[in-house]
Amino acid sequence: MDRHDIALIGFGGVNRALAQIILDRGDELADDLGFSLRVVAITDLRLGSLMQAEGIDLADVFAMSAGETFAGKPGGTAAPQNDYVIRNSTADIVVEATFTNPIDGEPGISHVRAALESGKSVTTTNKGPVALGGLELNRLAAANGVTFQYEGSVVSGTPILRFASETLKGLRINAVEGILNGTSNYVLGQMESGMTLDAAVAEAQALGYAEADPTADIEGSDVQLKVVILANELLGADITTADVTRRGISEVSAADIIDAAAQGKRYKLIGSAFRNAAGTVTAKVEPVALPLTHPLASVSGPTNAVSFDTDLLGTVTVSGPGAGRIETAYALLSDIIAIDAHQRARVEAVR
Numbered sequence: 001m002d003r004h005d006i007a008l009i010g011f012g013g014v015n016r017a018l019a020q021i022i023l024d025r026g027d028e029l030a031d032d033l034g035f036s037l038r039v040v041a042i043t044d045l046r047l048g049s050l051m052q053a054e055g056i057d058l059a060d061v062f063a064m065s066a067g068e069t070f071a072g073k074p075g076g077t078a079a080p081q082n083d084y085v086i087r088n089s090t091a092d093i094v095v096e097a098t099f100t101n102p103i104d105g106e107p108g109i110s111h112v113r114a115a116l117e118s119g120k121s122v123t124t125t126n127k128g129p130v131a132l133g134g135l136e137l138n139r140l141a142a143a144n145g146v147t148f149q150y151e152g153s154v155v156s157g158t159p160i161l162r163f164a165s166e167t168l169k170g171l172r173i174n175a176v177e178g179i180l181n182g183t184s185n186y187v188l189g190q191m192e193s194g195m196t197l198d199a200a201v202a203e204a205q206a207l208g209y210a211e212a213d214p215t216a217d218i219e220g221s222d223v224q225l226k227v228v229i230l231a232n233e234l235l236g237a238d239i240t241t242a243d244v245t246r247r248g249i250s251e252v253s254a255a256d257i258i259d260a261a262a263q264g265k266r267y268k269l270i271g272s273a274f275r276n277a278a279g280t281v282t283a284k285v286e287p288v289a290l291p292l293t294h295p296l297a298s299v300s301g302p303t304n305a306v307s308f309d310t311d312l313l314g315t316v317t318v319s320g321p322g323a324g325r326i327e328t329a330y331a332l333l334s335d336i337i338a339i340d341a342h343q344r345a346r347v348e349a350v351r
C-alpha cells in the first residue's frame with residue numbers, strides 16, 4: 001500500500017486534531033483511501049521539533065505533560081527548527097497550521113515557500129500565505145511539480161473552494177457573499193441571548209473557533225483575508241487586503257442587536273466581493289442587519305454560508321461548519337486526498 005509521510009508545522013488545535021484522526025482512524029482511512037498516513041516530523045513554537053523518519057508514536061506525543069518539550073525524545077529539540085524540519089524531514093507532505101498573520105502572512109509564507117522549494121506538497125489552513133502570497137506560492141508549486149492546497153483557509157472543513165472550482169465549472173461566478181467567520185457569528189448569537197461580547201469571545205476561544213488573537217475575528221480582518229482568497233480564486237481578481245474595506249462586529253452594541261430584533265432583523269458579519277461592469281472587483285466586510293427572511297439570517301453558531309452568484313444557475317448557497325478543530329482538520333485531510341490524486345495523475349502522465 002502507498003503511504004504519505006507528513007510533517008506538522010504548528011501543533012495547536014487543528015494539527016493536533018489531524019494527528020488524533022490519524023491515530024484513531026488511520027487503518028480505516030487507509031482501507032478507504034488506498035494509502036496510509038504517517039507523521040514523521042512535528043515542529044511547534046512551544047514544544048520544539050521532533051523528526052523520526054520511521055514514524056512518530058503519536059500516542060506518546062499526546063501523553064506529554066504540560067510544559068514538556070521534544071528535547072527528551074530521540075530526534076527532538078527544545079527549540080523549534082521550522083526551516084530545518086521543513087527542508088530536511090523525510091515528509092512528502094507538509095501541513096502548515098501555525099497562526100494566521102493578517103499583516104504580512106509570516107512566518108506561514110516562509111514555511112510554505114520552504115516546503116515547495118524542497119519538493120514537498122503543502123496543505124495549509126493558514127489564511128496568511130493564501131491571501132497574501134497565494135499567486136507566488138501557486139507558481140512555485142507548479143514550477144516544482146508539487147501541489148499547494150488550502151481548502152480550510154475559507155469556511156474550515158466545508159469544501160467551498162473545491163465546490164466552486166470543480167462543481168461549478170462552466171459557470172461564470174460574478175459575486176460571492178457570505179458569513180465567513182465562525183467566531184463572530186457565534187458571538188453575535190450569544191449576544192442576542194444576552195451574553196456580553198467578552199464572555200462570548202472567551203467561549204469561542206475555549207471551543208477552538210477563535211484566532212490566536214481574537215481581534216482578527218471581531219474586527220473583521222479574518223474575513224478580509226477570506227474575501228481576498230475568494231475574489232482571487234473565484235472571480236479572477238488580483239486584490240489584497242488593502243482593497244477590501246473592513247468593519248467588524250465590535251461596532252455592534254447589545255442595544256443595536258435588541259433594536260434590530262425589534263425590527264425583525266438580525267446582525268451578521270458579511271464578507272462580499274463582486275465583479276463590476278468595468279471588470280474590476282469591489283470587496284468589503286461589514287456587519288449588516290439582515291431581515292429574518294434573508295437566507296443568511298438563520299445561519300447560526302460557528303456555521304458559515306457562502307452564496308455564489310452565477311450566470312447560468314443564479315444563486316447557489318453552501319452552508320457548513322466555519323470553524324472548529326476537528327472540522328478544520330478534515331479540511332487538511334481532504335487536501336491530502338487531493339494531493340495524493342495529483343501525485344498519482346503526475347505519475348500516470350509520465351508513463
Ligand SMILES: NC(=O)C1=CN([C@@H]2O[C@H](COP(=O)(O)OP(=O)(O)OC[C@H]3O[C@@H](n4cnc5c(N)ncnc54)[C@H](O)[C@@H]3O)[C@@H](O)[C@H]2O)C=CC1
Nearest residue numbers: 010011012013014044045097098099100125126323324328
Ligand atoms: N481553529 C479553527 O477553527 C480554524 C483555524 N484556521 C487556521 O488554522 C491555523 C491553526 O489554527 P489553530 O490550530 O486553531 O491555532 P492554535 O493557536 O491552536 O495553534 C497554532 C499553533 O502554532 C504554533 N505556532 C505559532 N507560531 C509558530 C511558529 N512560528 N513556529 C512553530 N509553531 C508556531 C503555536 O504554538 C500553536 O501551537 C491558524 O492559521 C488558523 O487561522 C483556519 C480555519 C479554522
Ligand SMILES: N[C@@H](CC=O)C(=O)O
Nearest residue numbers: 181182183210211323
Ligand atoms: N477564527 C476563524 C477560524 C476559521 O477560519 C473563525 O472563527 O472563522
